[in-house]
Amino acid sequence: MTALRGLGAAALWLIAALAIALGAAGLVTAMDPPPTDGGRADLTTSGDAEVRPALDAIEDDIASLAASVDALGTQARGALAALTASDHDTVDAAIATGDDLLVDIRLQAAQIRSALGEVPLVGTSEADYRVSVEQRERYDRLAAVVSEVDGLETAWAGLDAGSLAASRLSDLLAAHDEAVLAAAALGRDAAYAEAIETLDGADQAITDARSLRDTLARSVDVAVLDEWLDRNAAYDVALRDLYAALDGVGGRVTDDVREAIDAERAAKERLPADSRGLILIMSEIGRGGMNAAVIAIEEARGALAEALEPPASATPSASPAPS
Numbered sequence: 371m372t373a374l375r376g377l378g379a380a381a382l383w384l385i386a387a388l389a390i391a392l393g394a395a396g397l398v399t400a401m402d403p404p405p406t407d408g409g410r411a412d413l414t415t416s417g418d419a420e421v422r423p424a425l426d427a428i429e430d431d432i433a434s435l436a437a438s439v440d441a442l443g444t445q446a447r448g449a450l451a452a453l454t455a456s457d458h459d460t461v462d463a464a465i466a467t468g469d470d471l472l473v474d475i476r477l478q479a480a481q482i483r484s485a486l487g488e489v490p491l492v493g494t495s496e497a498d499y500r501v502s503v504e505q506r507e508r509y510d511r512l513a514a515v516v517s518e519v520d521g522l523e524t525a526w527a528g529l530d531a532g533s534l535a536a537s538r539l540s541d542l543l544a545a546h547d548e549a550v551l552a553a554a555a556l557g558r559d560a561a562y563a564e565a566i567e568t569l570d571g572a573d574q575a576i577t578d579a580r581s582l583r584d585t586l587a588r589s590v591d592v593a594v595l596d597e598w599l600d601r602n603a604a605y606d607v608a609l610r611d612l613y614a615a616l617d618g619v620g621g622r623v624t625d626d627v628r629e630a631i632d633a634e635r636a637a638k639e640r641l642p643a644d645s646r647g648l649i650l651i652m653s654e655i656g657r658g659g660m661n662a663a664v665i666a667i668e669e670a671r672g673a674l675a676e677a678l679e680p681p682a683s684a685t686p687s688a689s690p691a692p693s
Contacts, residue, residue, distance in 0.1 A: 442667055448464045
């Protein structure tokens with residue numbers, strides 16, 4: 371009987387020892403997580419000390435890149451506003467400045483990519499246990515954002531093309547108006563043959579503008595432009611017919627002359643009253659390429675700024691309950 375009691379006591383002591391051992395092991399595991407889960411800062415301190423200065427410098431470079439992109443956006447918005455106002459000198463100056471900024475942006479992005487490739491430890495087998503999760507995620511965030519500027523040259527090319535098209539169209543419309551005004555001046559002096567010849571320049575301007583219109587129609591709404599061209603071309607025809615009717619009648623008002631006068635007056639009444647139509651035309655052309663460029667630049671600038679903002683701190687894990 372005494373032996374049985376001794377055996378039972380020994381068994382109880384064994385069970386208690388196992389329980390204590392298992393509990394201690396669990397506590398050790400909880401207090402000593404693997405180095406890759408961020409819980410052992412002492413294991414990544416030296417590695418972070420190597421990585422952090424390199425990433426700090428890259429962040430400074432990305433901040434400079436973001437400033438260049440912001441400056442490019444300023445030029446794009448200025449070009450769009452100047453185009454709407456038909457200020458082509460300002461448009462040309464903004465595009466030239468933007469071209470220089472794009473060169474800087476391309477060089478800055480290349481330097482950042484080179485610096486990312488030289489960051490110590492990251493990308494090696496040691497990174498998992500020598501570099502903290504925070505610094506590895508920081509590296510990934512900075513590496514990913516550099517690609518945001520890759521499409522800016524294409525977007526800027528669209529802006530450049532839109533401005534060139536608008537500038538060319540503006541020159542054609544101005545040449546048309548000058549030719550019509552010159553023909554009218556000759557008509558008032560009864561130089562009808564010369565006036566008709568001068569109107570050939572107006573006809574050529576309309577023809578060239580229609581060719582440009584066909585190109586623009588692939589990317590912008592040309593309804594307003596079509597209306598402007600149709601009404602001005604109709605007036606040019608009416609004016610030409612009037613001068614043809616007046617030529618050779620010696621100042622007499624014949625039935626043909628009366629009909630030509632009425633047709634010219636009706637066509638003139640259908641002409642735009644002011645330049646607002648031209649402003650709208652330029653705005654439509656600008657929206658075809660310039661707005662897309664402005665949007666692309668703003669998106670890149672926003673992504674760069676976001677990458678420079680530190681992520682929200684993770685919620686601290688709960689402490690193990692006291693035993």
